[in-house]
Amino acid sequence: MTIVSNIDFHCHTNASDGGLSPSELIDRAYGRGLNAIAITDHDLTAGVADAVQRAAFLNAKLLNGDADAPVETYIKENAEVNGVDNGELHRAPSERTLIVIPGVEFSTTWYDEQIHIVGLGIDPNNDSLKELEAKLKVARTQRAVAIGEKLKRLGFDRPYERCCEQAREGASITRGNYARLIFQDGKAKSVDDAFHKFLRRGQDAYVKSVWGPIEETVEVIKAAGGIAVLAHPRRYKISNMRLRKLVYEFKKAGGEAIEVSSSQQRQLDRDYLVQLCHKYEMLASLGSDFHNEGFHRDLGQNIDLPSDVTPVWHSPILERYGMGANFKQRLVHITYKKEDATSASE
Ligand code: AMP
Ligand code: MN
Ligand code: MN
Ligand code: MN
Numbered sequence: 001m002t003i004v005s006n007i008d009f010h011c012h013t014n015a016s017d018g019g020l021s022p023s024e025l026i027d028r029a030y031g032r033g034l035n036a037i038a039i040t041d042h043d044l045t046a047g048v049a050d051a052v053q054r055a056a057f058l059n060a061k062l063l064n065g066d067a068d069a070p071v072e073t074y075i076k077e078n079a080e081v082n083g084v085d086n087g088e089l090h091r092a093p094s095e096r097t098l099i100v101i102p103g104v105e106f107s108t109t110w111y112d113e114q115i116h117i118v119g120l121g122i123d124p125n126n127d128s129l130k131e132l133e134a135k136l137k138v139a140r141t142q143r144a145v146a147i148g149e150k151l152k153r154l155g156f157d158r159p160y161e162r163c164c165e166q167a168r169e170g171a172s173i174t175r176g177n178y179a180r181l182i183f184q185d186g187k188a189k190s191v192d193d194a195f196h197k198f199l200r201r202g203q204d205a206y207v208k209s210v211w212g213p214i215e216e217t218v219e220v221i222k223a224a225g226g227i228a229v230l231a232h233p234r235r236y237k238i239s240n241m242r243l244r245k246l247v248y249e250f251k252k253a254g255g256e257a258i259e260v261s262s263s264q265q266r267q268l269d270r271d272y273l274v275q276l277c278h279k280y281e282m283l284a285s286l287g288s289d290f291h292n293e294g295f296h297r298d299l300g301q302n303i304d305l306p307s308d309v310t311p312v313w314h315s316p317i318l319e320r321y322g323m324g325a326n327f328k329q330r331l332v333h334i335t336y337k338k339e340d341a342t343s344a345s346e
Contacts, residue, residue, distance in 0.1 A: 001082060004075065005300040006330040009038040009101065009312070010118055010231065010259065010287020014168045015047030016105075017176030019292035021168065022050035025299075029098055030058060031074030032299050033089060033332055036313070036323060038103035038120050038287070042172045043136040045124035048102040055100045062093040069093060079334035089332065099322055104129075105231060106221070107136065107211040110246065113236055114209060117217050117250075118259065118287070121317040122226030129224040136211065137172070143207050144173035150205040151178065151198070156185060175199045176291060218253040227317045229257040229285045233276075234269040247280050257312040261286035261305055263297040270306075277309050284309035295336075304331055 012018030013025050020028065022039065025047075029037045039051045061069035072089055081087045104119045122129055148160025163177040171177075179194040188194035198205040218228045230250050233243055247258065260273040261284075277284050286303040305311055313323035 002079070002334050002336070003302055003304060003331045004032055004298075004334060005286065005303045006033060006035040006332075007286060007313070007327075008034060008036070008288050008290070008300045008303065009103070009120060009229070009285050010040050010105070010262065011037065011290040011299060012041050012105075012176075013039060013047040013051070014166075014171060015044060016041035016167070016172040017174045017180070017291060019180070022047040023054040025290075026051050026054040026058070026098065026100070027070065028074065029299055030070035030096065031072060033072045033075055033091075033096070034098060034300050035096070035330070036099040036101065036321075036327070037299070038101035038118070040103040040105040040118050040120075040287070042105050042174050042176075043107055043140060044133050044172050045102060045104050045122065045129070046170060047168070048100075048124050052100045052102070055098045059097040062097055065093060070096070072096070075332065075334060079336050082333040082335060084332075101318065101321055101323075103226075104133075104221075106132070106217045107209065108214045108217045109209070109211045110214055110249075113238060114211070115214060115236065115246065116231035117214065117221070117255070118229040118231045118285070119221035119224065119226040120229060120257075120285070120312065121315075121321065122221060122224040124224075126224035128220045132212070132217070132220045139209070139211065140172055140174070143209055144177075146207045147175070147178055147199070147205055150207065151182075154198070154204055156182070156187075178205070180292075214250060214255075215253040218250070218255050222254050225317065227257060227283075227312065227315050228253075228255040229259055229312065230255055231259050231287075232262045232265075232289060233258060233273060234265060235262075240272070244276070244279075247276050247282070251280050251282065255282075256315070257283035257285045259287055260284040260309060261303040263288040263290075263302050265302075274306055274309055283312040283315060285312040305329060 013022045039048050106117045108115045151159040179191045182188045182194035183191050221228045290299050314325045
C-alpha cells in the first residue's frame with residue numbers, strides 16, 4: 001500500500017534536474033490531490049513564477065466550478081483508493097485548491113560533505129538571494145562543463161549541450177541531468193546505476209564540487225524571508241554523531257526545520273529524525289524530492305509527518321501563504337491498479 005500526502009515541500013522541475021516543466025508539475029500535483037507544494041529546484045528559483053501562475057489559473061477554475069477544472073486524474077486512473085466508500089475521493093472543489101510555496105534547494109559544503117538546504121517561503125526577487133543564485137550559477141556551470149568534457153572523452157556525444165537542450169533555458173545542470181542522459185544513451189541500467197558507474201566520487205566523470213558554507217546559505221534564505229530546512233538528512237553518508245553535529249551547527253546558523261519525512265525512507269530513519277526534532281527543538285518538514293515520473297518517488301508519495309512533531313507550516317512564514325496551524329495533513333491510501341503496476345517502473 002502507498003500513501004499520498006496532500007503536502008509536499010520538496011520537488012524539482014526542468015529549471016534544474018526534474019523532468020517536468022513547472023506547469024506540468026503543477027498539473028500532476030492536482031492529479032494526485034495535493035493541496036500544498038513547494039518548488040525547490042537546485043540553486044535557483046527560476047521555475048517558481050510559472051508554477052505560481054499555473055496554480056492561480058487552475059484554482060480559479062476550481063472555485064468557479066468550471067467544467068474543465070482539474071480533477072484527481074492520476075489517482076483515479078492509476079490507483080484504487082483504499083478505505084473510502086467506492087474507492088473514490090469525494091472532495092469539494094474548494095478542498096482541492098493548491099497552494100504553491102516558492103522554494104529552493106541550495107547546495108552547500110560542510111566538512112567536505114555536500115549538504116542540501118531547502119529554503120521555503122523565500123522571495124525570489126530578494127537581492128541577497130539573487131546574488132547567491134548568481135554565484136552558484138557560475139560554480140555549477142563550470143562544473144557541469146567539466147563533467148561534460150569528461151563524458152565526451154568517454155565517448156558520449158555532446159553531453160553538456162544535450163543536458164542543456166533537455167532542460168529549460170538557463171537551468172541549473174546537476175549530476176542528476178547527466179545521470180538521466182547516461183541512462184537514455186543506454187550506458188547504464190538506471191539513473192542510479194549511471195551515478196554508480198560514472199558520476200559519484202572516484203568514478204571517471206566525477207568532478208569535485210565546492211559550494212558555499214551553511215552559515216551563508218541560511219543567512220541568505222532568512223534575508224529572503226524564508227525558512228531554512230535541512231534536506232533529507234539521512235541521505236548523507238555520515239554517522240549519527242556527525243548528523244547531530246550537523247543539526248546543531250545548522251540550528252546555530254539559524255536553521256529552523258528538518259526534513260523528517262522523504263520518499264523511500266526507512267521508518268527507523270524517520271523515527272531518528274523525529275528524535276532530533278525534539279532534541280534540537282526544530283520544526284518538521286516533509287518532501288518527496290520528486291524529479292521524474294516513476295513508481296517509487298512521486299509527488300506526495302509515502303511521506304507523512306507523525307503527530308508528535310510541529311509541522312513547518314505552523315511557522316508564521318508559511319501562514320502568509322494561507323497555511324498555519326489549522327492546515328491539516330491529509331493522507332490518501334492507495335494501491336496501484338495491476339496493469340499500471342507492471343508498466344510503470346523507474
Ligand atoms: P549535484 O548537485 O550536481 O552533485 O547533483 C545532485 C543531484 O543528483 C541530486 O539532487 C539528485 O537529483 C541526483 N542524485 C544524487 N545521487 C543520486 C543517485 N545515487 N542516483 C540518482 N540520482 C542521484
Ligand atoms: Mn536533483
Ligand atoms: Mn538534495
Ligand atoms: Mn532535491
